[in-house]
Amino acid sequence: MVFALLISALVALALLSDILAPRVSEQWARHRARRRIVSEPMLDPGRERRAEQTARELLRSCVGEEDWAMYRELGFIRVWGSQSNVRSGGVEYAYLIYPHRPIIAYAPQTGRLIGEYCVEFPDDTRPYGSSRLPDSDDVLAKWMALTGDERRLLATANMHMPGRQVDASQVARDLWRLSRWEQARMREIAATLDATSGQPGS
Amino acid sequence: MKPGHGEVLIAEGDVELPQDERRLVAEFRRQLDAGLWAAVPLEHTDGRREAMMVRSFTDIPREAERVIFFPRAAGG
Secondary structure (H helix, E strand, C coil): CCCHHHHHHHHHHHHHHHHHHHHHHHHHHHHHHHHCCCHHHHHCCCCCHHHHHHHHHHHHHHCCCHHHHHHHHHHCCEECCCCCCCCCCCCCCCCCCEHHHHHHEECCCCEEEEEEEEEEEECCCHHCCCCCHHHHHHHHHHHHHHHHHHHHHHCCCCEEECCCCHHHHHHHHHHHHHHHHHHHHHHHHHHHHHHHCCCCCC | CCCCCCCCCCCCCCCCCCCHHHHHHHHHHHHHHHEEEEEEEEEEECCEEEEEECCHHCCCCCCCCCCCCECCCCEE
């Protein structure tokens, strides 16, 4: 009788093991996880914000007041292409630099989009678990690489047709906003000059 | 420039002092050996701003106030 009960219990245990084993394993893993020392950096919600604030100060100190105002008010910086057109005497192309988006090349005379240069500045050491620079650092890295060695940066980047990652209509709107912003800025400068020279504004 | 941190001061010193210069050269090499790019922000007399990419310590203008290191570009 006892032997029969023992056999029945063993069979029942074997049948239940399929159900119980994963749960026991999961509970054990949770128990171990609670006791394990976590070596990951502690999550600090303010870190990214502070990093961005620091990056904005650095960007401002490098690009100058006009480009800084452009970035602050429009969200991008325009950089003129280094190769000018001898016949027209003007600049053939320019770039729009957005944070963590491709660099947009366009023709300033017509507003025609030329292409997207997809480029990143990943930090493979991944401090704080991320390889991504703060937004303003990403803009500054693009600005320095473009103004310092345009060819080298473009050779590194992947070039795509306009509209692949950045909506072409949005770029067109940004170019329109840029022209309005520049007109307003010119009016402000003219008004300031008039005021300092004592002449009434027109 | 560092993710999660922004600007980090790596080293500072006066290049006119030999001891400082040796330390700055060593740090400059260490950063480039780590794969970073280096640039010197410039302001011209007409107010125009641009950066100068530097690959050796001797490329850095003596009057430069700072050198900025940032991760090298990669196709996105």
